[in-house]
Amino acid sequence: DIQMTQSPSSLSASVGDKVTITCRASQSIGSHLNWYQQKPGKAPQVVMYSASQLQSGVPSRFSGTGFGTDFTLTISGLQPEDFATYHCQQTYSSPHSFGQGTRLEI
């Protein structure tokens, strides 16, 4: 099974900041990497798929990069609604494992 490791596990930032979250796969997964945003008490929602494809309706301040084993999600110019937990998931091979999540706090 492929293991996904996210860092950091939590992150404090301010409105307007630029933040980067990292996800590392235990083996190469090409660009089969998705990012989800989850707010308290709500279901996750996809923000980025296939490593760098912005989901429709997601602001362009979100960007994703990476290929192989190392991936990043960057949010440029944090807005109050961006404070949430972010999860990465690989869909290169089953089981489609998740990282442990990164909690982005004000």
Next chain:
Amino acid sequence: QVTLKESGPVLVKPTETLTLTCSVSGFSLNNFKMGVSWLRQPPGKALEWLAHIFPHDVESYNTSLKTRLSISKDTSKSQVVLRMTNMDPADTGTYYCARVLFFFGELSTYKWLDPWGQGIRVTVSS
């Protein structure tokens, strides 16, 4: 509009079997570009992928749980059912179903989850 909704018991006893139903609307379970996954999240913890069912009834399961899990679909009812046997308090959490979307690239098929159901909170306790 695509929606998924989980239903089932919110309280089960240890050793019992949990049966959850995901009712979908806005898309067909026959669509070859889509599937359905089940996932869960213990309170305050990370998401855990459980299983999926793809077109032509291709199934896959979480490695550590595969002996306890079973997934099936009823296309005529637009439902996907997950069964988990021998429930334990450690299985307490919110269970989600989500649509799996496929994109057929030149060299690979890319998949992601969108949208998700609202989730159902399941507690395992005697």
